[in-house]
Amino acid sequence: MSDSLINLEETAIHTGPKGVINDWRRFKLESMDQENLPPAKRDLLRQMSSPNRPKDDSRANLNRKMSVQEYELLKEEDEGCLKKYRRQCMQEMHEKLSFGPKFEGVHDLDSGEAFLEVIEKEHHTTVVVVHIYKLGVKGCEQLNNCLDCLATEYPTVKFCRIDAVASGAAERFSDEVLPTLLVYKAGELIGNFLACTQHLNEEFFATDVETFLNSYGLLPEKELILDDEEENDVE
Numbered sequence: 001m002s003d004s005l006i007n008l009e010e011t012a013i014h015t016g017p018k019g020v021i022n023d024w025r026r027f028k029l030e031s032m033d034q035e036n037l038p039p040a041k042r043d044l045l046r047q048m049s050s051p052n053r054p055k056d057d058s059r060a061n062l063n064r065k066m067s068v069q070e071y072e073l074l075k076e077e078d079e080g081c082l083k084k085y086r087r088q089c090m091q092e093m094h095e096k097l098s099f100g101p102k103f104e105g106v107h108d109l110d111s112g113e114a115f116l117e118v119i120e121k122e123h124h125t126t127v128v129v130v131h132i133y134k135l136g137v138k139g140c141e142q143l144n145n146c147l148d149c150l151a152t153e154y155p156t157v158k159f160c161r162i163d164a165v166a167s168g169a170a171e172r173f174s175d176e177v178l179p180t181l182l183v184y185k186a187g188e189l190i191g192n193f194l195a196c197t198q199h200l201n202e203e204f205f206a207t208d209v210e211t212f213l214n215s216y217g218l219l220p221e222k223e224l225i226l227d228d229e230e231e232n233d234v235e
Contacts, residue, residue, distance in 0.1 A: 100125040102155040106147050109160050112168035118160055124186040127218065131161040132173050132180040139197035140179045142204065149206035156220055183218050191218050 100123045109115050115130065122128050131147055133140035144161060151159045164173040173180060176195065183191030191213075193199070200208050213219050 100156055103151070103158050104155070106131075106144070106151050106159045106161055109162040110166055112166075115160075115162055115167055118158065119184045120187050122158060122184075126156065126158055126185070127220065128158045128160065128184040129191075129213075129218075130182045130184070131159075132164050132167060132178065132182065133161060134164045134173075134175060134178050137175050137178045143179045143181075143197065143209065146204070146206040146209045150210060153210075153222055154219060181213075183213070191216055 107118070109118065109130075118128060118130075129147070131140075131143060133144060135141075147159045147161065151157070164170050164178060167173065179196055181191065181193040181196045182189065183193075196212075197204070199212055210219065
């Protein structure tokens with residue numbers, strides 16, 4: 001069994017109700033300024049966050065006392081700390097499920113050799129989107145701008161662009177078929193869109209290109225980014 005599968009299984013073990021509560025208690029204990037807490041509350045937090053309880057304690061009395069005090073304590077939980085904990089848990093899970101390299105911006109290819117190299121040598125899980133364009137051809141500049149935006153939202157996708165002349169195949173990519181979007185994964189062509197702007201409105205934006213590619217299932221899930229407003233939506 002691979003390390004990644006083992007890690008995911010270990011994570012799953014702690015996602016049950018008791019596991020989540022205990023993890024939250026430990027997170028709460030570690031994140032609070034214990035020096036300013038009343039001694040009784042500090043001791044209670046330690047007891048609640050500890051998976052092992054002393055054998056010489058009276059379990060019946062301890063459990064009965066804890067159930068009442070825990071209820072009172074949970075009513076006082078700091079909402080900001082809870083949001084931070086939830087955000088951290090979701091981010092950790094997202095990172096465990098994210099594989100492959102990440103990229104910044106759109107990569108400019110200057111030759112046919114560079115074009116072939118990015119297709120053949122990229123990580124097998126990486127989606128490679130190549131825009132073949134030509135200066136002055138309608139839609140090319142606008143599509144380049146859209147890809148600049150999408151590259152920031154999909155860092156696991158490698159967005160590239162190459163001038164049709166520089167590609168060495170200008171005769172195959174005449175002005176009539178530009179702009180062209182080619183999509184590859186593991187060296188295989190999985191999307192081939194000649195004169196792709198004909199599928200879009202005359203005035204289009206990054207969201208339109210995103211919707212178009214998603215309609216063919218060519219883009220992965222977006223990076224997980226949670227802010228306070230999204231936290232409120234989840235609740």
